[in-house]
Amino acid sequence: MKQRYNPAEIENKWQRYWEENKVFRAVDFSRKKKFYCLVEFPYPSGDGLHVGHPRSYTALDILARKKRMEGFNVLFPMGFDSFGLPSENYAIKTGIHPSIITKQNIDKFTRQLKSLGFSFDWNRMFSTTDPDYYKWTQWIFTKIFEKGLAYKARIPINWCTSCNIGLANEEVVNGCCERCGREVEKRNIEQWMLRITEYADRLIQDLNDVDFPDKVKNQQINWIGRSEGADVDFNISGHPETITVFTTRPDTLFGATYMVLSPEHELLDTITTEEYRPEVELYKKEASRKSDLERTELSTEKYGIFTGAYAINPVNEENIPIWVADYVLISYGTGAIMAVPAHDLRDFEFAKNFGLPIRCINRPDEKLAQRDGVLVEDVLNGNACWTLDGMLINSTNNKDLDINGLNVEEATKTVTRWLEEKGLGGFAVNYKLRDWVFSRQRYWGEPIPMIYCDDCDWVAVPEKDLPVLLPEVEKYEPTDTGESPLAAIKEWVNTTCPKCGRDAYRETDTMPNWAGSSWYFLRYIDPDNDSEIADLKKMKYWMPVDWYNGGMEHTTLHLLYSRFWNKFLYDCGLVPISEPYKKRTSHGMVLGEGGEKMSKSRGNVINPDDVVREYGADVFRVYEMFIGPFDQAASWDTKGIAGIDRFLNRVWRTIVNNEISDIKLNKEQLHLLHSTIKKVSEDIETLDLNTAISQMMIFTNELRKYKIIPMEMAECFVKILSPFAPHLCEELWETLEHTNSIAYEPWSEYDEELARQDFVTIVIQVNGKVRSQFDIQRDTPDPTVIDAALTDEKIKRYCEEREVKRTIVVKNRLVNIVTD
């Protein structure tokens, strides 16, 4: 009589079996229905697998395994996103080539992943650093360039002085470098940019067609930050140029009392008068020195300088002073605003500081003002700011524009139309989303496949010359000029123009690590294709990804970028559908034992290898799923895992040590079995895996009470447990005298009728309080149930000397007796 199973032994045995028999190969063009199940591939860090990784992989492995048993042809691939800084920084420290480190790390990850028994199709594995793969990453870039969506721009970018690297807006967290935490400053560098803004509207629109959590959709929509308004052209007194401003409130045009330019605005030098030039120059210098962090930190006190120039308000020809202030950003809208202090909080604050006029042109709606505790009088006098709806006043030029008496919406429409008619501006849309800074001045990334020729300008490297391989270098550090280490290799940099054959030089920037992950889901479909990114027919069979799970932290970066690339490829006719991911879910983080993030410095890191060694892979998998709701953060509990160890060993003992025979199931057994199959089947589809496991525990606790276990119960149960604990269940399946792998056994089915109970417990309430209960046949008619309730001994006591006014019956649940 064995007390415990030996995980090491059976896990080894079955992992070998799966590999040798190619059990989890996905078959292209199989007649079965396809299911493409995807998890975000990892960056293979030197630390090895984190316990957070298996949370995502196990959940979708369970889903993938269930789908196979349900007859789907499942594609569940794995690969590695291996370009990036950690390997490069390690190379700088040790002088070992990043490719060697990367290879070691991938080997380690692969071994760890295999030890957990995930049903990946390892045959399709690749790494973004494989030249066979990044050839096509580069090729896609050349397509983007050819379509005019990649361009070089000399713009102020975020520069981390510690990493010596340009950062995308998305990599700057609170004005600091996402990686090292160092403050970020501004620096002008020529960068390759991708016009993701061109796709902004579609990236919002098409969210309607996909099954993503609202949280994810909202975050993407907010990140893209579409806002509608109007562009308005202002003439400048004494200058031929005009300054265009973007406003979401064209209705407030009559309330504009000054204008503000960003310190980086191109017309600032032109319009500044001699008298104010020294001050403005000084202010510009100060502003350029400030980092984004400082700019936002100083946000409490708005500060600016008068330029001496005046703009002419197009609606009423009024001269308004032009100021410069860094609360106006060059990177949004036109870098210039019209200031309406009476109806914009920032302008109000600024006007207060500098004694600029505040002119109310919108009488607040009484109800709204009352709700917000604002006195209408104060707004009318310019002593308070009102940004909400109301009735327009003081808003006519006494000629062709009069919006007095209108509300905000009506006035906005009227003014916008007027601007369009007069040729002074009109409807405009702006986005918070910026174009994607695609250049990195680093070594360990895909070389951007571009060649510069004095005669032909930038020319894309032709397909036949791809990939542009990373050359060997001696030093991996970026140069002090901020250029990539590649710039120092003259024989690599100097080349000839693919167009005209004259001397030319290569781009030395490399791609960001978001590049390789922007299309990897396509490559899994056809990983060995050496003539195109992937075969269109195969993509038509497999795409879209049916279910994509990943971290919440990738919502605004990876998820948006890869949707963008896929849409671009779709527009080129290279992929079959516009939205790559049909359904998206996100897993919560796995925290350390105290609820804190796991980190070496805290010394609370759990190593999956240790857990597998002590308890086995199946216990590890089931524990990670039992730990809490899948989409929420969960903290590791070393004691909690013991409960799962007990559970799986109980399952083992129950089936191995008991008599199992082909006997008929009684009513309770039928109900237990069918309700369990139902619960587990449904919960897997919603990734409520903790409650699925809980139900299987209830089932096991019942089953082990039996003297003789019916074969049907044993078999059905082992099948539904098998996605969770695949090694154990393969072994048990063999014990139950089956010779095939359980992986493709048909999923246990349930009968809706049998899953329901024959007898139900009816609770009796008196005036809403539970007083008694009784069992009765399911679906007993109401009058019978009421009768039974009223004749209940305890209830009789409660109802003595009281009149029963009303009875409420909830079918199969309760009776509530209302007395006076």
Next chain:
RNA sequence: GCCCGGGUGGUGGAAUAGGUAGACACAGCAGACUUAAAAUCUGCCGGCUUUUUAAAGCUGUGCCGGUUCGAGUCCGGCCCCGGGUACCA
């Protein structure tokens, strides 16, 4: 500030559509087995109160109020925690 989540026993968490709050598990306590320990098995386990035990009553899902026969669940106001975003005109 704005946009999302979330506050349930000592702990992780359950609770379909407004219908028995605390499933399942961890920890704890008591017991069985054992020379002993581990493992395993059995029972108890929100708080307060009453009782002779079996039991019974009250109270209880962040706080205050409301709707309802009935609220963890719905509505209004507030507090706290987590995530995202931040002068976006």
